[in-house]
Amino acid sequence: MQIRKAVFPVAGLGTRFLPATKASAKEILPVVDKPLVQYAVKEAIAAGAEEMVFITSHTKNSIMDHFDRDYELESVLEADGKQELLTAVKDVLPDGINCVYIRQAEQKGLGHAIRCALPAVGDQDFTVILADDLIANGFQPVTAQMHRVYQGYGTSVVAVQRVPESETHKYGIVQAREIEPGVSEIEKIVEKPDPSEAPSNLAVVGRYILSPRIFRLLDKTGFGAGGEIQLTDAIHTLMSEQTVLAYEFEGVRYDCGSKLGYLQANVEMGLHHPEIGDEFRNYLKDFASNLD
Template structure:
């Protein structure tokens, strides 16, 4: 029987040091791309893909994430009093009432593998997804996670979202080696964490979407800490490949690395261009700005 995917993990306990001082008091997942924070884009993707239980691995300084996702009756009443009824859907419809949210504290950030391990207590023996809000993926049709769910229902395999990367960027990714390419996915026979360009086994890097069968937890429990005393998810996947099928999925869509300042700016620009309220104004501004910078020393 095909197991249904219902639970998704959001590892959001990281400190966001690359965006200091903006993240000193504000979680990086609450940084806004136009008018929605990264965490909202992430949960919307998961809900649209059919997930019903959202599991957030967080820490004591990330209260703003929970505050954003749960209803704010005080804000609702204030908007009603001020006659701003048109804004109510923007805060009332973040999550459907049927969606369950679970918040689990990770005492200290010890790597992505360690964060995922904390979800075992609520996932038990079910398959599940992992979504990293840093990776914002724009899709014209079915979103990235929904595409992966479709493949899981066909294969029941562990699945990693992958994309082609520049050789020089291999030091930023887990890079896979493949035994076979089948249409939109690859059969993976190895994975290396952040290899140098000359040691990278391919040009396919893993990005922030995963689907795992529950057996990954037993590996995470036994695996030794690596660099900086962190439990690396890549190390667990390398062991998982020896006992279960692991596929690399080439998704349809454009990914923006919002854990990087330039990637965040690119995402903001592209989402602004598509925004129904300001898109046309942004296009006009970009056009005028391009003319201005081409003919002056304005920048």
Template sequence: MLNKVVIPVAGLGTRVLPASKSIPKEMLTVVDKPVIQHVVEEAIAAGMTQIILVTRSGKSALEDHFDRNAELEQVLEAKGKDKLLASIKDMLPRGVQLISVRQDEARGLGHAVLCAAELTGADDFAVMLPDMLIDNSDDTRDFAAMVDAYRQHGRGQVMVEQVPADQVERYGIVDCGGQTPAVREHAPMQDVVEKPPLAEAPSNLAIVGRYILPGKIMQLLQSTPPGAGNEIQLTDAIKTLLDEGGALDAFTMGGDLYDCGNKAGLLKANVAFGLKHPETSEELSAFLQGLSVK
């Protein structure tokens, strides 16, 4: 049963310095929640019950955030602030476990995922990148829909979206043999290339930080040599899996993607989520309209 998700959170956050100098980048907020909480809630909504954080020294705030704070809860309860109390109490529902493992050195996404091998064992598992937030305008969450596709068809899934030609070289790009699956549909992957030049890209379908992978990928990562950036790349292990006849599908997302690992993406996410939040939407909307007429 698919219930484990690996979330690599050991990065230094250089793209959001100086904010990340003393605060983990995953603790930067989108409206009133740290980015990591948005991602963990997305995982739980999709049925994940083992949340595995791959972390490093200086990131204890991530684990602390999901712990109970009895003193704060008592203060809020005594003051009758029930809504605020509900927002911090039981962030992890009963039956959901948060576990952390250490990545001793930054050696790439593939190495970070491999650090969780003892916890995932031979099981299939999910990977979610905490920088990437997905804003779904309807009631269907893309990651939950991708999990449903995995459970229905028994094939690993890699979430993708079409990107403009000038952005292709920023991403891992998948080859579906010329197919482009419709929104929340999937198609068999034939190949994957990490950050290819546009002239060598097999498509414009970019991987967007959500994966459901077979347990075998851990075995492949153990023998994957350093690739782009002299780091162990997850896409290289995925390519080996495909070359050996493994089955993976590309699953097209339907929501809006925000890369909160950079300043502009974080600001955009705050605007998008802020316009939906009941406590901020009206005032923020009026503020933005005021800016537009100046």
């Protein structure tokens, strides 16, 4: 049961990063030396995906450009003997990986964006990765961790993590019954509940493995929290038909949809970077020592 297709909803306007995102997609913002969307694609490939389905808008041509071949640049790097850089450029999209781009004409929420993927996904189970949620430093990439759960139980899986109770209004929140350490059956899921009404502090983050049945349920899902078609609401309906699991992943999540989370990702990923990590660590120590 290998999942071959991964869906990336990347049509958002990125208003929290204006003016940086005025002419370029927020998913192209770099963390150290790779754009957010490249981390997401590499994670999908590591889990076995072969077709990347991008749900885009008219402002997201930079994503298509990034994953396109640049033969002129490759020729220059090869002629200059810059083999390491040439390898890095070619590795943006390895051989055998295909990209599909589908335009989301209107911004109607995450659920609507996922529904747009139907022509490319069809009747197959599929992965959804939100590039804003950069997750790193687990024992393996988080989507690969989720695939192990999916292969064991053969049903839909969503990634979850504990959040402060005061922040439940920012997430889909689940109430779940533990099956084994880290794996639970979802009994209830609510989109952005007030902390006083949240069933727990177990929050859904940007990774999903979903049955194609979700598409038909999204067709019947009306506008929910925030006046948008919420994927959470369709998952709630899906739970009446099949088991949906919550997986508490191993790794560190950076909310790169926020400026603070994005800066944290750059600092911490920079510290682990094989080329500059040690030098950057020494710089931060010197900088911190002068703060007082």
